Amino acid sequence: MKVKAPKKKAGGGGAISSTARSLRRETGLWRGGKTLLKMNQQGGFDCPGCAWPEPSPDHRPRLEFCENGAKALAEEATRARATPELLDRSIDELRRLSDYELGHLGRLTQPMVKRADDDRYRAIEWDDALALIGDTLRRLDSPDQAVFYTSGRTSNEAAFLYQLFGRLYGTNNFPDCSNMCHESSGVGLSQVIGVGKGTVSLEDFDHADAIFVIGQNPGTNHPRMLTTLREAARRGCTIVSINPLREPGLVKFSHPQKVRDLVGGGTALAREFLQVRVGGDLALLQAMVKEVLEAEEARPGEILDHAFIREQTTGFDELAAAIGATDWGLLLDESGISRDAIRRAAEIYIGADRVIVCWAMGITQHKHSVATIQEVANLLLLRGNMGRQGAGACPVRGHSNVQGDRTVGIDHRPKDAFLDALGAAVGFEPPRQHGVDSVGAIDAMLDGSARVFVSMGGNFYSASPDTDAVGRALESLRLTVHVSTKLNRAHLYPGEASLILPCLGRSERDEQAGGPQFVTVEDSMSMVHASQGALPPASPHLRSEPAIVCGIARATLGEGGPIDWEAMAGDYAGVRSLIETVVPGFDGYEVRAQQPGGFQLPNGARDRDFTAVGGRAKFTVHEVPRLALPAGQLRLMTLRSHDQYNTTIYGLDDRYRGVYGGRRVIFVNPEEITALGLEPRQLVDLTSIADDGERVARGFTLLPYDLPRGAAGAYFPEDNVLVPRSSVADGSRTPTSKSIVIRISPAAPTE
Ligand SMILES: Nc1nc2c(c(=O)[nH]1)N[C@H]1C(S)=C(S)[C@@H](COP(=O)(O)OP(=O)(O)OC[C@H]3O[C@@H](n4cnc5c(=O)[nH]c(N)nc54)[C@H](O)[C@@H]3O)O[C@H]1N2
Ligand SMILES: Nc1nc2c(c(=O)[nH]1)N[C@H]1C(S)=C(S)[C@@H](COP(=O)(O)OP(=O)(O)OC[C@H]3O[C@@H](n4cnc5c(=O)[nH]c(N)nc54)[C@H](O)[C@@H]3O)O[C@H]1N2
Numbered sequence: 001m002k003v004k005a006p007k008k009k010a011g012g013g014g015a016i017s018s019t020a021r022s023l024r025r026e027t028g029l030w031r032g033g034k035t036l037l038k039m040n041q042q043g044g045f046d047c048p049g050c051a052w053p054e055p056s057p058d059h060r061p062r063l064e065f066c067e068n069g070a071k072a073l074a075e076e077a078t079r080a081r082a083t084p085e086l087l088d089r090s091i092d093e094l095r096r097l098s099d100y101e102l103g104h105l106g107r108l109t110q111p112m113v114k115r116a117d118d119d120r121y122r123a124i125e126w127d128d129a130l131a132l133i134g135d136t137l138r139r140l141d142s143p144d145q146a147v148f149y150t151s152g153r154t155s156n157e158a159a160f161l162y163q164l165f166g167r168l169y170g171t172n173n174f175p176d177c178s179n180m181c182h183e184s185s186g187v188g189l190s191q192v193i194g195v196g197k198g199t200v201s202l203e204d205f206d207h208a209d210a211i212f213v214i215g216q217n218p219g220t221n222h223p224r225m226l227t228t229l230r231e232a233a234r235r236g237c238t239i240v241s242i243n244p245l246r247e248p249g250l251v252k253f254s255h256p257q258k259v260r261d262l263v264g265g266g267t268a269l270a271r272e273f274l275q276v277r278v279g280g281d282l283a284l285l286q287a288m289v290k291e292v293l294e295a296e297e298a299r300p301g302e303i304l305d306h307a308f309i310r311e312q313t314t315g316f317d318e319l320a321a322a323i324g325a326t327d328w329g330l331l332l333d334e335s336g337i338s339r340d341a342i343r344r345a346a347e348i349y350i351g352a353d354r355v356i357v358c359w360a361m362g363i364t365q366h367k368h369s370v371a372t373i374q375e376v377a378n379l380l381l382l383r384g385n386m387g388r389q390g391a392g393a394c395p396v397r398g399h400s401n402v403q404g405d406r407t408v409g410i411d412h413r414p415k416d417a418f419l420d421a422l423g424a425a426v427g428f429e430p431p432r433q434h435g436v437d438s439v440g441a442i443d444a445m446l447d448g449s450a451r452v453f454v455s456m457g458g459n460f461y462s463a464s465p466d467t468d469a470v471g472r473a474l475e476s477l478r479l480t481v482h483v484s485t486k487l488n489r490a491h492l493y494p495g496e497a498s499l500i501l502p503c504l505g506r507s508e509r510d511e512q513a514g515g516p517q518f519v520t521v522e523d524s525m526s527m528v529h530a531s532q533g534a535l536p537p538a539s540p541h542l543r544s545e546p547a548i549v550c551g552i553a554r555a556t557l558g559e560g561g562p563i564d565w566e567a568m569a570g571d572y573a574g575v576r577s578l579i580e581t582v583v584p585g586f587d588g589y590e591v592r593a594q595q596p597g598g599f600q601l602p603n604g605a606r607d608r609d610f611t612a613v614g615g616r617a618k619f620t621v622h623e624v625p626r627l628a629l630p631a632g633q634l635r636l637m638t639l640r641s642h643d644q645y646n647t648t649i650y651g652l653d654d655r656y657r658g659v660y661g662g663r664r665v666i667f668v669n670p671e672e673i674t675a676l677g678l679e680p681r682q683l684v685d686l687t688s689i690a691d692d693g694e695r696v697a698r699g700f701t702l703l704p705y706d707l708p709r710g711a712a713g714a715y716f717p718e719d720n721v722l723v724p725r726s727s728v729a730d731g732s733r734t735p736t737s738k739s740i741v742i743r744i745s746p747a748a749p750t751e
């Protein structure tokens with residue numbers, strides 16, 4: 001492993017050479033390059049990477065992809081094949097491969113089964129695989145013994161069919177990756193503004209005067225957002241980063257597709273970096289609210305948007321009283337930010353006519369995430385920065401269709417209005433009892449109340465908290481089923497029997513009885529549009545996700561029910577027509593999804609319509625959590641490196657942060673390392689401390705990094721063994737993956 005100084009800018013020549021390297025290795029440069037031209041273009045396919053929107057068609061460049069989108073494509077369009085012959089080894093043997101090696105075995109080519117008396121996966125015919133699922137599901141004592149997980153890459157069509165099948169079968173057990181991701185944003189925002197999604201469009205970024213980026217590392221995880229931020233910075237918009245880590249990706253960006261940037265050195269992005277304590281954002285946001293209120297006292301009538309507050313909100317007086325009574329000392333201590341820096345940030349906020357606040361996992365994966373998000377809303381509402389051009393809330397979504405999956409019904413707590421509409425359209429009485437979320441699913445497996453686990457994409461083993469417990473949970477089941485493109489570690493913790501059902505990826509052509517098909521996705525800003533693959537399928541045995549769901553449904557529910565599954569699988573227009581009937585906002589779906597740019601779903605808060613919360617947006621009062629730890633303990637945030645997509649490991653480098661050739665590292669402030677009596681580069685073990693006990697991860701290299709004292713950072717998913725599943729966010733039950741209390745000790749000697 002090599003360690004260098006963190007990069008001074010993102011993008012640039014490094015991004016070009018890294019893109020070329022991964023294409024050359026996986027797809028071949030020519031085939032990969034040609035395919036990239038279809039990515040995020042009209043008539044082409046949606047990038048299987050992040051959910052950042054594409055610019056409207058008249059402003060969209062011919063190349064609308066980033067380094068990490070290219071890597072996502074390379075992973076999917078790889079020439080390597082994980083055939084039954086290649087996989088003919090025991091599961092124990094496969095477990096010895098790293099995540100990187102497992103993924104690089106290549107695309108799955110055939111359905112595989114691991115039977116009860118066997119030690120490995122073997123090829124199985126589709127019909128037999130589907131019959132095994134149908135038989136097992138029909139024999140359960142209750143439909144609630146089955147759990148149907150979804151990862152956010154799944155299309156609207158597949159997701160809608162999946163929840164429809166599950167509800168016809170009789171359960172609301174639909175945990176999804178969103179439970180571990182932006183659930184806190186959904187819960188937090190819907191309580192105060194009546195919609196659990198962001199309120200801005202991409203065009204709003206052309207009008208904002210200030211953009212706050214909180215707990216997000218777009219240089220790595222949403223690189224196309226840097227193009228947007230670059231444009232904003234160039235026209236004078238002020239960008240502020242709130243993050244314990246000074247992420248190199250927010251310092252400066254050299255657009256790899258712009259000659260001027262490549263030779264000129266790039267565009268400076270964030271003007272202020274507030275290196276907040278891990279979890280200290282609620283205190284910091286309250287401090288900013290306090291500054292704003294104090295500024296209003298000093299200059300009455302000039303700071304707040306009084307008309308908006310009076311006519312369209314409730315709770316202002318309570319907020320003002322509570323914030324007024326809050327002690328500055330507490331806010332400074334808990335945020336870890338100086339009064340001066342807070343004042344500067346507040347001045348940027350006050351000085352800007354239009355403000356957008358963006359956030360991601362640094363905010364959502366804490367115990368008090370919901371409150372923090374509602375404090376963001378407080379800050380925005382004070383100056384009417386909501387439902388106005390150039391202003392609003394922008395939770396930046398992860399998976400490319402995670403937002404769409406929820407819109408079309410992947411929800412363990414479905415609203416009655418949705419179930420009513422679904423029941424009326426299809427002619428059945430959907431189950432009303434709420435289902436399990438991701439953490440609930442693990443508990444249900446461990447206590448024996450779940451017996452079957454079906455996974456529509458994703459990697460439930462590695463992405464979930466408390467990895468060792470999840471392994472035991474999955475292995476206790478009667479049947480595990482994975483609809484996947486590539487092998488991952490979840491496949492290696494089989495139930496008594498386990499199936500891997502290989503599916504088409506986004507970039508591949510999807511031919512059904514009714515001809516070539518497209519699917520639809522919804523981006524982070526509620527734009528719904530078509531996505532159609534271009535490459536020939538990785539194997540003739542692959543099926544599309546919608547076809548697989550319909551196959552499972554037929555094998556389980558039989559023929560003659562209210563849905564003609566074969567017709568649905570044959571032409572997805574039928575699925576879209578049903579979605580249009582059930583979900584508001586999809587009128588003219590079939591046509592509008594294929595228009596350039598697609599269409600935007602309705603969003604009350606964007607139009608200052610707060611009917612969903614009684615007609616007025618709500619200011620809310622929150623108590624600042626006390627997060628100080630005893631000496632010797634640190635708060636660990638689990639992070640993504642530049643070379644991974646969640647549990648898919650593209651490579652072993654984290655270029656921007658200067659780490660090359662290894663992932664078992666832990667970043668800590670240099671003075672803290674000394675205070676702990678440890679040495680930089682020393683090999684250490686990590687122990688997490690929770691109410692339900694201690695968990696250990698061994699063999700990490702200790703790296704000094706520019707972080708506040710008391711903070712630590714290490715990569716997801718290697719450190720998920722440390723995340724206690726008992727520690728979840730209040731209100732959203734998201735695992736607190738950015739707030740693991742740990743202690744660090746010299747590595748125990750190994751044999
Ligand atoms: N290339 C690539 N793209 C991706 C993904 C990927 O793995 N690879 N994953 C996708 C998915 S599903 C998601 S959800 C998104 C994730 O996108 P991000 O949320 O950007 O991903 P993380 O690496 O989890 O980074 C969280 C950031 O929050 C900061 N942070 C941690 N704790 C705190 C805190 O207490 N306060 C503040 N203010 N900041 C904090 C960290 O330093 C880090 O910069 O990206 C999506 N896009
Ligand atoms: N400690 C810690 N844990 C975390 C996080 C964290 O920051 N820290 N982040 C959380 C977040 S934000 C998220 S979103 C979750 C992610 O959790 P998941 O969504 O469950 O995990 P992924 O790694 O995205 O899933 C990768 C797998 O999806 C399959 N796949 C890829 N493309 C397709 C496709 O087109 N169709 C199908 N059917 N399968 C496909 C492949 O087999 C691949 O191995 O992890 C969460 N876990």
Ligand SMILES: [Mo]
Pocket residue numbers: 177180181182397398399
């Ligand atoms: Mo995510």
